[in-house]
Amino acid sequence: MDPDALRAAFAVGRSGTVGLEEELMLLDPDTLDLTPRAAAVLARLDGDPRFKPELPAAQFEIAGAPEASVPAAAAALLDARREAVRAAEGLALLGGAGVHPFAAGLGALSAGEHYDLLREEYAAVAHRQLAFGLHVHVAIDGPERALAVYNAIREHLPVIAALGAASPFYEGRDSGLASVRPKLAELLPRQGIPPAFAAWDDYARALGWGGNAAAFPDARWWWEARLHPVHGTLEVRVADAQATTAGSAALAAVIHALAETLGARHDAGELQAPAESWKIAENRWSAARHGVCGRWTDVRSGRVRATREHIGELLRELEPAAARLSCAAELAAAAARLDDPPHERARLAGPHGLAASLAEHFLDVAGVPGPGAWAAPDRG
Template identity: 60%
Template sequence: MARRHSGDVCGVHAIADAFGPAARPLTIGLEEELMLLDPVTLDLTPCAADVLERLKGDPRYVPEQPAAQLEIVVPPAATVGEAIAELAVARVDLARVVDGLARLAGGGVHPFAAGLGAVAPGARYAALLEEYGDGVMRRQLAFGLHVHVALGGPGRVLPVYDALREELPAIAALAAASPFYEGVDTGLASFRPKLAELLPRQGVPPELPSWDAYAEALRWPARSFADACWWWELRPHPVHGTLEVRVADTQTTVADTAAVAAVVHALVATLAERHDAGELPAPAPTWRIAENRWSACRHGVRGTWTDPRTGLTRPMAARLHDLLDALAPAAERLCCASELEAARDLVERPRAESARALGPQGLAAAAAARFLAPTPSPRTDILPGDLVD
């Protein structure tokens, strides 16, 4: 799902066409941003252009703004299992291609790399440098997992989008796994959102009451880069015709990626069903969702969740277990029940805590060692015993 654009993607009719019946309902696609590591030091190494040359145009792999980052693109699949199988193969194939040049790792932020990195070549990235500045763009060493779900028609998309906004902190907490920055423990479960916030249009997205409002958002300001720089943690994607959830850290293993993807898939399906039944509430205020976002960033699953309507606060872990219970029927219908159940392990054994126990150097070594860990696996987190290659 590379960010390529053609035609007028900002017109209301073009958007309606993108989200029309051609987009098969509830298919799921994945985008995984990966670290390229020096084979010896495990520091970030800006060799994406060399890797892409070796890949010879393989459409599964696309460049990103950091020169030490490469993205795997998994096209729409009927189930999480099918998408994860494609991702696992893509990881293996990529590891084979980069052998001798780099190693690969998943994670939200590299644990000890310098904060300023090289920017990939290309006209688009040069334009971003010009717009936002060298000191900002070179700090975008953030690695995310993006999950796309198609709803099969424009009628459901914006109501589900508005409802999904308030669940973004729960997904972020579940996937939080990047406590270190430049070798220092930040005290956060995930530092990645802080790097993203150096740029505009980040974090909790605004309400979108209509397609006219969405088209206007894409057109404003006229000098902007349209949806290519509409970087909210959730967006209706006008090219792919999907809801794109962009809130999760890249996961170390494909097994953990499967768990996060299953939560998103089942959640979108559940909200779509509630919309069809006329049961979705009015959109929650953005600033209240942002309060939960901060707790997820700071504490992950050990934080709190505050109901954006009643103000009642409870442990995020309890909120997540209740959410997984509520999503189980949809997961069963979507054939991702086992992957959804695996998400409970992310609640009980937070990956940010496992990462913190290893320290910056140990985390980099463990992430590289487990890049090709099989899925499913009975133990999917990063532990000291995993450091053996």
């Protein structure tokens, strides 16, 4: 991989745009279990480029175009959700969460050469990738700025994971985790906290090694953040898919404002050296286990405090950037999750009640279904 070509991808003059991608689940209208009908739904969408297949046959992706702001990206995402619901009528209901609350752990896979190769390489692990994520792309002008923001945002990935954690159930049982999705993802290689890179030459060598080894020949990987060599964006991939587009917007606002703030600190020469991945991983575990209710360990000093306290302080620091980026309301919605965590609301519903709620509120414009909706009586 040519490092000059990589640098050029991040010198395109569209700083500040944001794009949202979400992996969504198809639910059987009668049982609310996962149903492997993505191909049939996508056929009805007639090649609309916003909709793409994924490895699980019960999953498809909505890939939004770059927008000038988080509210605009969320509005486009809601339009796409509405179109998907129309296409799925009579075939499936739709839902957004990190993991289906009671489906079997092994699922059917999509057909096609690409997916056949994944099935062959990853065997039963491929069938366990019934995990659904929210991906946020932010354009950052200037290759050195983009690389610096990528290195710096790594230590904040557990913040986004904790705020987005909303999948405590697995195969019908409470996993004890705020989100079980990261543990499913870890069954594959190149997951979790991404490596830091001192220079674009190092990044290019890493991608070149992956291509030569045929490990990731498309010059991409599955870590929870990456510099996307095709789109020229910083892509943050750490959060669960969300029940509503407003929930997705809340997390996107955190990411957008954080990227803006870190970029400004880079410009001012104020960024610290990248944190070590193994230290960040301690906070990653706490985010998966406890969501916002855990403990946060400073990756440099080792100081420990409540995750809520750390995130609350960070979000206050992001308020000026969010105001400039027109996503102050969405950032405030993210802050509200500190006192009303989605993973705790999900537990109130039970596995079947949660699946019903996800389908019922898929097109809601509010951030999180109300307590009464989440606490629907469990049917199983």
